[in-house]
Amino acid sequence: MTDRDLEGWTIAFDLDGTLVDSAPDLIGTLNRLLVEEGLAPVAMEEAQKLIGSGARALLVHGFEAAGASVERAKSDELFQRFLTDYSAHIADGSQPFEGVVETLERLTERGALLVVATNKRSDLSELLLQKLDLARHFAAIVGPDRVSARKPSGAHLKEAVAQAGGDPERAIMVGDAAPDAGAARDAGMPCILTTFGYTPVPVETLGGDVLIDAFEDVEEAIDGILSDFYVLKALRG
Incomplete structure (x- = not known):
């Protein structure tokens, strides 16, 4: 006992x-959004370091890493797209x-x-x-x-x-x-x-x-x- x-x-x-x-699914969603925005995806190994403070922070850090506008990353519309995509793929990997x-x-x-x-x-x-x-x-x-x-x-x-x-x-x-x-x-x-x-x-x-x-x-x-x-x-x- x-x-x-x-x-x-x-x-x-x-x-x-x-x-x-x-990381596979969080970064997967981030990279799909980056590509949709005409930006290059971030490498998985580097992007793992961006995780930990929530989805909004991940978007900001991800767009920074891609050399894109931080203001765009902070938009509610992009955040909602992130949530929709991530919810659909949350346990893929x-x-x-x-x-x-x-x-x-x-x-x-x-x-x-x-x-x-x-x-x-x-x-x-x-x-x-x-x-x-x-x-x-x-x-x-x-x-x-x-x-x-x-x-x-x-x-x-x-x-x-x-x-x-x-x-x-x-x-x-x-x-x-x-x-x-x-x-x-x-x-x-x-x-x-x-x-x-x-x-x-x-x-x-x-x-x-x-x-x-x-x-x-x-x-x-x-x-x-x-x-x-x-x-x-x-x-x-």
Whole structure:
């Protein structure tokens, strides 16, 4: 029988670049729009660094990378075209990173409450996770439209954890980029960062408490953080 030693703890996960390798479909939509606008597509390897702050930011960065007008990238009409195309192709090539399903199942068996805290719109996040059969693992899926402030504000994490029924004082963030690290720091939460995500700057510079090279390492990282937590708690009496 599995020891439910994570009872009372909430693990908050970023989505793109943490749970799911969603770059193929995000960049696919971006490149289709660029071509429709008479611009050259951006290379997948370079464009991955543009992901993480939401669709509008991806459009702006993508048009910048193509040497095009940023004002055009900010237009509502282009944004709606992006959403329409992306919704139709949201899981064509996107896949969970290796070890995601097994790790989420083990964390749940150990009593942890799981929540997604992402800068991706909630409806798109739910659609992607449903198509990949991942939504069932999470007590809540919380995009920026369901909180008072988006990452890197700590309010995003605190409110996401609360919406899932958890305690923000007993929560850990797992992400891949600066918005995740910044939000965790602002919320006073420990932060685990992946080295396989989409950050445009070296992940080592972001101030995460633990860096992991594979999703299978999430569980061990959580155990290390909780070990330190309970040692400090014992020392404080």
